[in-house]
Amino acid sequence: MSKRKLNRRQTWRAEKIQQERLDRAKKREDKVDHGSLGDAQSGRVISHFGVQLDVEAADGEIHRCRMRQNLPSLVTGDNVLWRADEDHGGGIIEALEERISVLSRPDRHGQLKLVASNIDQIILVIAPLPTPSNLLIDRYLVAAEATGIPVWILMNKTDLPEAEASMEQISIYQKIGYEVHSCSTHVENGLDHLKQMLIGKNSVFVGQSGVGKSSLVNSLLPGVEIRVNTISTNSKLGQHTTTTARLYHIEEGGEIIDSPGIRDFGIWHIEPEAVPDGYKEFAPFLGACRFRNCSHQHEPGCALLAALEAGEISAERLKNCLSLMETLRAES
CATH class of the missing domain: 2.40.50.140 (Nucleic acid-binding proteins)
Structure with a gap:
């Protein structure tokens, strides 16, 4: 899948033109007849x-x-x-x-699509249904780490019987330093704590369709009344309700951006070799391999394989990282 990338000069020129347009718009002495x-x-x-x-x-x-x-x-x-x-x-x-920050993702054609801007934190919302995939969670986290925007994980719908197994499944992320929180809009559990995490910050909710992002906004901000949908009884997948990202104000301060659900968060805008940078626990070992072009699979002197052997990183996370790198190479 080919993707057009701007070189440094093209990027500089686009930014220069935009700044000139901004400066002109700000001038009160503008003589143009509007x-x-x-x-x-x-x-x-x-x-x-x-x-x-x-x-x-x-x-x-x-x-x-x-x-x-x-x-x-x-x-x-x-x-x-x-x-x-x-x-x-x-x-x-x-x-x-x-912009102070921007979150983006590639669309189905490989073109970069903006999700939200000027945000302080990303809340990755997951739920027991649709069943969370750690590989999909890793996609979101790699994309978030590439932006430099802090990200944490929220397990919604903890009232469901599958919740205990799902919390155990994602405990790996808490062990490597991600904040993991839980709540339920159905029994109103954990919502007060969640709101305190949001007050004073500009936050964006991201996650699959059906995990309850819009229901969370409805519960946190009474009167908003966003339309919500249910999980498909046949596929057990979420059904799209939110079709465009929308910003809502928190009365005590801060903002929430509710984004459309995405079943497969693409990271095609990230070079395969940069994927390990999105695995925060890999940081102490990156650049320490014996070979510069190490594939982290079988080479002698691989720092990541040594860390795996020592129990400092998980086999699942390394497997997911290599899988994402291979997918990006195949689609480039």
Whole structure:
């Protein structure tokens, strides 16, 4: 699967053009006749609908806006400059302000798709049903580690009879240093603790369809009333309900972005050789192999195999890492 990657000069030029556009939009002395458009003002993208976006103004009002041509792709969480269209309603987004962080994933065609921006933490939501796969969890964690955004794991639906086995299954992540929390919206267990983890931070919920992300938002933020769905009784897989990421405010401070469910979180934007960097417990051993191009499978002097032999890393995590690397090489 071929993917177009910008070289350093192309990336610099795109950023330069965007900064120039942002500077122009901020200048009050701009002589351009904007017709029915009001003054440039700051706003926050709270949802995305194809070519149109919902932008929240400083006063809390939400405006359906369209984008100027040649703007980069925008995503929920972006801070933008926009102008109200006084004649036709809504507004025009003029420029994108600098992002402090961004989470992205490749779509089914291998093109990079933004998930959310300006977030402080990623909450990977899993549940006993649909049955969690540690390989899928690793995909999410590798993608999160590549962004540098802190990530922790939330086991939802702990009222289900399968919950105990699922918690044992993911205990491996707690052992290597990830925060693992649990809750249930059905019996309202663990929700107060969860909310305290979210207050004052901008968080994004990610995970498969059917793990209950939207139900969590409904429980944490009464009155939001996001439509939710049930697990398919035939496939035991989640059914898509949320179709676009949306930002919600926490009354005590902070934000939650509810993202659409994804059954298979791709990491095709990551080079195969960079996958081990997404396994945080591998860090002390990376770069210490005898051979520079070590495959971490059979070579003498492999630091990861030595760590496995010493019980410092798990066989399952190493197997998943090698599987992800092989998949990326096959699809490149």
